[in-house]
Structure formats: structure tokens, C-alpha cells
Amino acid sequence: MLKEFLQGQDIKILKEFLDDIHAHDLADMFLELTQEEKDKVYQLLSSEKLAELVSYLEVEEAAEVLSDFDVEKQVELVEMMEPDDAADIILELDEDEQEELLENLDEDSEIKELIQYDDDETGSAMTNLFVAVLPDMDVKQATKKVIKEADEVESINTIFVADEQNHYVGAVELKSLLKAKTPLEIKELIVDYPVSYAKDSITKTVQAIRNYGIYEMPVLNEKNELLGMITLDDALDIYQEEAQEDYERLSALPDTEEHKNAFLTALHRLPWLLSLLIISFPIALVTRQFEHVLATVAILVVFQPLILDSAGNVATQTLAVTLRMLSSEEKGMGVNAWREILTGVINGLVIGAIAFIMTFIFAKVNPSLTTDPILISFVVGLSLWLTVIMAPVVALLIPVTLNLLKIDPAVASGPFITTLIDVAALFIYFGLATFMLGGI
Numbered sequence: 001m002l003k004e005f006l007q008g009q010d011i012k013i014l015k016e017f018l019d020d021i022h023a024h025d026l027a028d029m030f031l032e033l034t035q036e037e038k039d040k041v042y043q044l045l046s047s048e049k050l051a052e053l054v055s056y057l058e059v060e061e062a063a064e065v066l067s068d069f070d071v072e073k074q075v076e077l078v079e080m081m082e083p084d085d086a087a088d089i090i091l092e093l094d095e096d097e098q099e100e101l102l103e104n105l106d107e108d109s110e111i112k113e114l115i116q117y118d119d120d121e122t123g124s125a126m127t128n129l130f131v132a133v134l135p136d137m138d139v140k141q142a143t144k145k146v147i148k149e150a151d152e153v154e155s156i157n158t159i160f161v162a163d164e165q166n167h168y169v170g171a172v173e174l175k176s177l178l179k180a181k182t183p184l185e186i187k188e189l190i191v192d193y194p195v196s197y198a199k200d201s202i203t204k205t206v207q208a209i210r211n212y213g214i215y216e217m218p219v220l221n222e223k224n225e226l227l228g229m230i231t232l233d234d235a236l237d238i239y240q241e242e243a244q245e246d247y248e249r250l251s252a253l254p255d256t257e258e259h260k261n262a263f264l265t266a267l268h269r270l271p272w273l274l275s276l277l278i279i280s281f282p283i284a285l286v287t288r289q290f291e292h293v294l295a296t297v298a299i300l301v302v303f304q305p306l307i308l309d310s311a312g313n314v315a316t317q318t319l320a321v322t323l324r325m326l327s328s329e330e331k332g333m334g335v336n337a338w339r340e341i342l343t344g345v346i347n348g349l350v351i352g353a354i355a356f357i358m359t360f361i362f363a364k365v366n367p368s369l370t371t372d373p374i375l376i377s378f379v380v381g382l383s384l385w386l387t388v389i390m391a392p393v394v395a396l397l398i399p400v401t402l403n404l405l406k407i408d409p410a411v412a413s414g415p416f417i418t419t420l421i422d423v424a425a426l427f428i429y430f431g432l433a434t435f436m437l438g439g440i
Contacts, residue, residue: 015044023049027056042068051080054089063092071097075104078111082154084127084234087114113227122205123198125238126219126228129153132160135169135187139180146177155231158216161190168195168218168226195220198227202238209235282423290430299370300433303359303380304426310351311387311425312418314344318395319417326403333400340392348388356381379433386432387425394421 018026018041030053033041042050054062054077066074066089078086078101090098090111105112110128117123131149133142142159150156159177161169170190180189195218196205209217209232217230318340325336359380363373370376398417 011044018044018049019046023052023056026053030057031061038065038068047076048080051077055081055085059088059092062089067093067097071100071104074101078105079109082127082129083110083114084125086111087124091115091119117198120202121198122196122200122202122219122230123227125202125205125234126198126230127154127234128228130160130216130229131156132162132166132226133172133186135161135163135185135190137186138182139177139184139186139189140182142172142186143177146174155216155229158193158214158229160218160226160229161186162226166225168220168224171218193218196230197222205230206235206238282419286423286426286430290426290434299363299366299376300379300430302362303355304429306355306380307383307387307425307429308422310384311391311421314347314388315391315395315418315421318344318392319399322396322399326399337396337400340396341389344389344392348385351388352381352385355384375436379429379436383425383429383432386428387421390424390428391421394424 030038030041045053054065057065066077069077078090081089090101093101102112102115113128114124114126130153131146133145137145146156146159157174159172159174161172163169169187171193172186172189173191176189176191177186194208194212194214196208198219198221205217205219209230215232217235218226219228219230221227321336321340322333325333356377359377360373363370363376395417398420
């Protein structure tokens, strides 16, 4: 629709459209424009609407838009944004642009305060646009302060309470404040409320917001001074980013490239695919060690994919459950581990029995492949049972161990862990075949 308006000649209608449309919808349409069309939009948008548009873009795209302007305009735009959004966008700029922009911001800029935190720390995602009142304030005085500052802050669902030295005291719900009647001091309305610290893991803070079902989480420093807050919409964005990042790592993707062409995407993924190819070589080496068994009992090759696929599928399921529990810091990991292993024992027994029957029928239908269908069926069924028991054990131990070593357990991605399990499964399968078939 925006493209159609830009192709028209009525500037007045176009300007009215840009003024009325929500910035989120404008951001979606904006990405479809050519650079010439974007420049035309820049000329018609007010600075406030342009800053709002940039805030609704993904940080990479927002940084590209910001780079279209000189440093003076950049400073004007970022100062109109919420500090946490502005900080994220500035960090995506080239180093030279970033330094120049930061040098032109005021020394006491809230944006500079947020940039000092690492990406995985709560402080990097907090906003310092909040309302705080003193504990000895009368509710009438506090209400006036909230009304006065409401337009300047991100949310007033929860009013934070801090003393004269800015030490956090507690929180007051907006509805409680509005219902209260003077004379009554704020400290009488304070409720027990969770807090987070600026250096805390952002994942931990987001999980706390979810667990407590709150809309804002106060953020403190090590001196218990109130620095800012994490809002629910920020938490949702972070949760989505974390989920996408874990999914990419589980799939051994370097990242998701939505706007790159096919050549750049292929070039970006090639090193990862080559690394997966290299770690697959042990499978070939293990198979080579048992080539004498395969040469004598060729039917074993027929059921090799069955063994590998079943073990890999079970491992992926267990890995997904384990990563979810680790990322959300859920309790009961020991119970979960026992449940996953017991599930593998039960499922392996059922699948192994079915595989025994299927192998026996297949061997009877194809008598030229083996002279001992019962023994071959037993090898396949028992191997399948043992590998399905082994798979969840490996899928539990690797991410838990990485987590204890302070390494992101999501790096135990599907392709890597399934390759390791494939090697172990081949040893079980061919080793059992060699033993049970008399070391042929």
C-alpha cells in the first residue's frame, strides 16, 4: 500500500497516511521500499514518527536506517527512543559510527549507562524510564507525581518505591494507589515484589517475570539502588530471541539470515556443513572396522539405518527436554533424567521387540540373505533396545556437563550429538553381531 501511495502524485494524501499509520505497520511496509522511496519517506516523516519507525525495526535494519543520516540527526532520533531500544541499535552500528554517535550524546545520557552492560546481562535490556516515589509520600502526592510523569515513562502498572538515597524499598500496584485515600503514606501500600540485579543473567530475569506473572521487574545494582526495570514486552522479545538462538544452535545453524541472498546464505553455512561432514567420518571408520562381519552377513547393512535413526530420534527428544529445563532453570533435573532413561528402557524394549519380528519376517522372505533368521533378528532387536537406552543417557550427560562448565548447553546441537550417538550405536550393533555370530 505504501508503495502505491509513493507512486502517486498527491503528497498531502501520502503525508496523512504516514501520520495516521501505526509505526509497526509502517515498519513492515518500509522494508519493501527501494532506497529512493525510503528517502522520500524520510522527508515526509516527523522526527518523532521516524524515531518510532526505527524502534519497530529489527536492530540490524534499524542500524542501517540510522546510518542514512548524519550524526546530528542520529543523536536527535536516538534521544527520542526508549533508552534500551536506542542502546541495542547503537551497538549494531559500525565501530566508527558508534563512537562518533556516543561522543555526541550528553555525558549523563541514559543510553550510555545501558551500553556498558554485556548482551547477556539484565542491565543491557532494562529501561530507566520509570516512576519512583518515596516511602513517606502521601498517596495524593504520589498520585500527582505518577500522573505528571506518565507520558515520560514506559509503564505505570507498577510504581517502585525508593528512599532519598535511591535504595529500593518495594513496589506499589497502580490500582492500589488509585483506590487509596489520603491521609495515607505510600509505605503502607508496599507489597512483596521480586527484584533482579543488573549483572544477573537476562534469561534468569525473563524466567522470573514469567514465574511471578508480573508486568515489570525492578532492576537494582549491587548496592540495592534502583536503576531501571524490565517490562513484559521486553521480556517477550528476549524470550523470542533466546528461543531462536537455541533453535539455531540445536540445528547447527550459525544464525538465521532472513534477508541475505542464496549465495551469501550458502557461503555463511558452508563452514558449518563442512565441520559436520568431518565429524561424520568416524561413522565410516567404525563401519570399516567391522567390514568382515558385513561381508559375511550382508543383511546387517539393511537394518543399519533403523538402528541409527531410532537412536538419533530418541536423543533429539531427550536433548530438547533437557535444554528447555536448563534454559528455564527448572527444578527437578534428577527426576527428569531418571524419567528419560526409564522411558528409553521401555520404548527400547517395545521397539526392539517389533524390530525382532520385522527382521524375522524379512529374513524368512529373503532366505538368500541369511541362514539363521532367529539369530539375526535377535541381534537387531537387542541392538535397538540397547541403543535406545544409551541415547537418552548421552543426550542428558552432554548438555548437563556443558552447563556445569558454564558453557551454553545449546552448543550440543542435534547434528553433533546425533553423530556421537551414531558412532556408539554402530559399535553396539556390529560389536553385538560379531559376538553373537561367533566372530565371523
